Amino acid sequence: MTTKYAALLRGINVGGKKVPMADLRTVLEGLGHGDVRTYLQSGQAVFVPDHGDEDSLAAEISQAIERHFGFGVDVLVRDHAYLKAVAEACPFPAADLAPKQLHVTYFSAPVTPERFAEIDQDAYLPEEFRLGDRALYLYVPEGLGRSKLAEHLAKPRITKGLIATSRNWNTVVKLVELTGD
Incomplete structure (x- = not known):
């Protein structure tokens, strides 16, 4: 069974930090993640990683967003089991x-x-x-x-x-x- 994760971006699409969801999908796919979907405009994406754990995935996504958009964004990554338990x-x-x-x-x-x-x-x-x-x-x-x-x-x-x-x-x-x- 494939584990899906959610990336939770903090503080985007308010103020000057604009991250279009289509571009976020492109960034995640460029990192090698599959089955990428976004939800709403407030900073969440779901994906199947091909590597990494929650912390390393969050750091990788944050760095990729900074490279792509030119500003930093805090990111948390959580898997399905954790989200369901919460x-x-x-x-x-x-x-x-x-x-x-x-x-x-x-x-x-x-x-x-x-x-x-x-x-x-x-x-x-x-x-x-x-x-x-x-x-x-x-x-x-x-x-x-x-x-x-x-x-x-x-x-x-x-x-x-x-x-x-x-x-x-x-x-x-x-x-x-x-x-x-």
Whole structure:
């Protein structure tokens, strides 16, 4: 069985970092990866690698994007099994929530509760977060754009030394589907 991976690009197609998905597919195919597909314009691609592990694939893709587009982009690569496990471990009732209310932030390394100790979660209720395996689940009833908790979680002192990129629940579920074909 062939393992499919998802590349999650951080912070593209906002501001000045424009990465057309057709060009991203070309970059990935140029690296020798097969069955390349992109999803939406917000920076995710699914592919079958011909070499490497998650970290080396992420570094290779990031370098190729910089060569092709002239700017750096942080990239995380995760396989189907991991993406599926994250979706299945969601501590919130995903089926009962609107997709804009639930998000997953994927991290480049495991995170510990100590990293988030300064955050008084009660001060942000009804917004909440829970930690998972290299992931943070975020419930924001009014959506991410209005979330004070999300704003606080994105502060450099919280994410220092990590690559972190968030996806709404629809995208989380779709990436599981796309990598599971």
